[in-house]
Amino acid sequence: MMTDTLVGILAIGAMFFFMILRTPVGLAMLIVGFFGTWILSGYRSAGALLISETYSATSNYALTVMPLFILMGNLSSAAGFSRRLYEAAFAWVGWLRGGLASASVIGCAAFAAVSGSSVATAVTIGRVALPEMKRFGYSDSLSTGAIAAGGTLGFLIPPSTGFVIYAILTEESIGRLFMAGILPGLLLTGLFLSTIAIIVTLKPGQGPKGSLPDSANRLTALLRAAPLLAVIVISIGGIYLGVFTPVEAAGVGAVLVAGMAFAGRLITLREFGETLMQTVRTAAMLYLIIIGANVLNPFLALTHIPSTLGESLMGAGLGPYGALALVVVAYLFLGMFMDGLAMLVVTVPIVFPLLTGMGFDPIWLGVIIVILIEMGMITPPVGLNVFVVKSVAADVPIMSIFKGVFPFWIAMLICLILLVAFPSIVLLLPNSMFG
Template sequence: MDPIVIGMIGVAIMIVLLVLGVPIAFAMAVVGIGGTAMVAGLPQTLSQVTLVTWDKGTDFIIVCIPLFIFMGQLTATTGIAADLYQFLQRWMGRMRGGLGIASVFACGGFGAVTGSSVACVATMGTIVYPEMKRYGYDPRLATGVLAASGTLGILIPPSLAFAFYGTLTDTSIAALFIAGIVPGIITMLIFAGIVWVRCLINPALGPIGPSFTWQEKFASLRGILPIAIIFALVIGTLYGGVCTPTEASAIGAAGVVIVSLVMRRLTWANLRKALWETGLVSAFIFAIIVGGYLISRFLAITQVTDLLVNYVTVLNPSKLQFIGFMVVMYLVLGAILDVFGMTILTLPFIFPITTALGIDPIWLGVFIVIMTEVALITPPVGVNVFVMRGIATDVPMGQIFRGVMPFLVGEFVLIGLLVAFPAIATWLPQMMK
């Protein structure tokens, strides 16, 4: 059978497996191994599986993934994230919608140490939603702003999504982290603006919060110090070129442990929980990475990737046309796949085409992460919405989805800005050189 036909059949089988709910790593590995065996023979395939598993499992750069996960998990379990919100609440709570605005910046701050969207919304949702409910916030606004702001966890560095993308494409992870800073700040400002405007139009959505004395406000400043120290350790060493991403992740993880010890927050229970969650998430990501490389090699030897790249090249689309295609594609895939699944499934096809079109790989990484942000709050899957529903059990799922819609519009505004002004993503990384 023609290798290209085998490749097409393999892609079709993988799509069917994904629709049936088969885990993405397993689906890619099965198709990658089975398809390669049909083309190259079983002995060569088994040798390749061993080589890929060993090569990727021992890649030094991948060590940063579990270290960043551990950093975020320990920050959550030791209560450092709660201190950050308390600081923001005391300074912003008296504004209309102040608790909602505080939650946006709290998610951004926590995103600076966690790197995970789900962890961000789960942690901040548990801390913030009871407070917003207590002060009479509209349930749709309260749940919507938390579900949407949780997406900042994969945009604000250090980001697992950027580390994942950089690993797959051999793009500088340090540059990707730095590239996420400006879009992350713009996202926070857009989301905070949405909350402020909505509460200005309808004050009942976000009543004025509690008042605090100046002494209490200044006392809360210590709540922002741990996050600021950890962020400075990681991003400062990366931006200054002092450390590699792996070294920076080790410094960040050690920094969280030291800060937790100084604050007397570190217990054996907290440490065990953080290590256990780190192991689970890391194993999931590593399985996807190995499965992704297996399917990528299968598509390469069957020449499916080359066929698609040549076809698109013949069509000669403009950059804007292809970006429009990617927006639609990621919206569709977001209905059935998670962040890592979307990234690893599309990159073997997308990356060669964007390279041929002259699209900056750093810009592409930021674009893909923002599109996965959109997928996290878009029905029917909307992982962040489901996590928020588990916290706000009194709010129907439909109400939460309606609550995130204004923020979904804000995400598309950000995408428009990114397309119109690519320097939003590329300016800071270029300053590193």
Template structure:
């Protein structure tokens, strides 16, 4: 049997294991080891299995992950998210749909610190949903804007998922952070455009809320200083070259703790819980990445990426057609897999092909994250939807599904614009680096 046969069989078995609810890390590791042994012998497979964790543990760049996680966890446990929502509301107050726009702005801002879509959706459900419902917003609008706005958390830097992609694809974290900033802001603007359309079409679903007095606006905007300072130091430090991503993550985590202590919000117990949650999340995530490295090694040995790339080139397909095919695959996978799983499984196969037909790995990473975002808000998995359902059980799933549909247009428009105009993602990293 050929290496390609083992590769295709491994991918198929992996999908079956995922559908059977086998943990994704265990499934990747199991298929990687067995597949590698089938192609190149058990001895070589075991040597590779021993070498990967050793190299993995020495990777200095991986230390950025727990530091960014810690920063986001502490920010989520304090009142920073509430302050951010009030500041965003001060900007949009008096407009129809102003509370929904403020939620998008708060999701974008909080995602810039947190780097996690689920944490952003969970936090904003607690902060923004009660306020929108109190002012008469329909449950579908309320849940839809939080679920879709929460996806901005994995795109606007610093982003955990971009760091993971950088590790798998061996790309520059600072360049990826720079490349994701403008698409992230574009996504936020497109969400606001959707809200304006919904407010025009169905005014009863988004009642006009009385404008906030100027004194309250100023007070709310001044409350933004905590998040503004953290974002400026962390992201600004990376873009200006003051810090490496790892140094910026360490400074950001320390700054978040210091601000929390100075505000008398961070206690020893909260800090202890935050460190424990960070350790648990980091361990789970690193086990998945370890399995992904083993699976990627198997894919290389099976020659699936090279064979598939040669076949695509032989078909003389336009590069855009190949990218649209990848997008379609990701949209289907997003109905069943979470974003990190999709990236870990597909990047070893799809990235070499994208680079062969002339696309930058930096651009492809941003596109992949935007497409992966859709998987967070589409059934039957749609993790953001279930986060909202768990936090607000009186909102029905049909209402949540109804609310998310209009915002899918913002995601699809972002994908289209990024494919048509790659410069949206490539201009800033080209300017800075």
């Protein structure tokens, strides 16, 4: 007779098999969680779990932050506000050696603050920036690498979809996680810019200098980007000051962007309808993932896999940082094969109780996990963001893009080491906000 743990191991293997067959991540987790619970606890328990978890996930008020922030990002892209962010960065730093790549990273960081999605960030800025870098003679590896790496900032800089899902899975505060992502996001942006500076210093031909625009053009570009920058400051600043909850901030941001788009006649009613449908499709996919995770997690608890792993690590005498190092290696390995959201929802129920039980702060741990998942987004052979950039730059060989992202992957590793060495970088804002 099979033990509960063996059933769990076989079920996890089946889930990976479903994912290889391109079954949607949420559906794969839902199938495995439901039938696994049926095997261990009977049909009535599995049915009750499916009904209760589906209802609790879809009726969770905190989750409405996701579709609202997705809508804000989609409207910003459809109305051309994202292009203005890039143009402002281009006007101020584009004249430097490697400046267009730097402008792309800055544009990604700014757009990340309204989109919450790494894929949307990479596609949106990539469509604007890649043709410009090609026109100015930038190397394919630097231009595509900067976009692929910069796009990952959408998963770290709030409002991050990754933080929302992590908060739901762990019952942590979305507001605290959003605040925790700000300084690491700025740190990683700075490391990306430093990486570009080092590359073009060593190989000047990869990022030629441009001409310096006059002060009037730079000011005009900044003013054109100012409305969306103001929305970012209002929504994220409102959360920090306690004026808004994250859900209210998302609603305020979406209404302000929609109002600016219609007031400036930058979007038609038909385009608005298409944007709403695009938002619904993305939100539905994310809700399915959360429902699947909520059905899978109780099943994993029944299998005793998380507790068994925790006991094994504790018994191995590695200590907290030894266990953390093992988890980091595991994430880097999984990142070579798994989609970021899939990795998040599958691993957090196992990793979270293990590491928080060893004394690590749950908010800090959320940021570390999100950065590890970001690294997976540009790690071969899957590297989702690399293939997203490939879809925009069809003429660039995939190996050139992977070659281009490698220095940025090293920058992410340095960021990770700094956050482990100095946890206060993560915890300063959430602790000052909530005391």
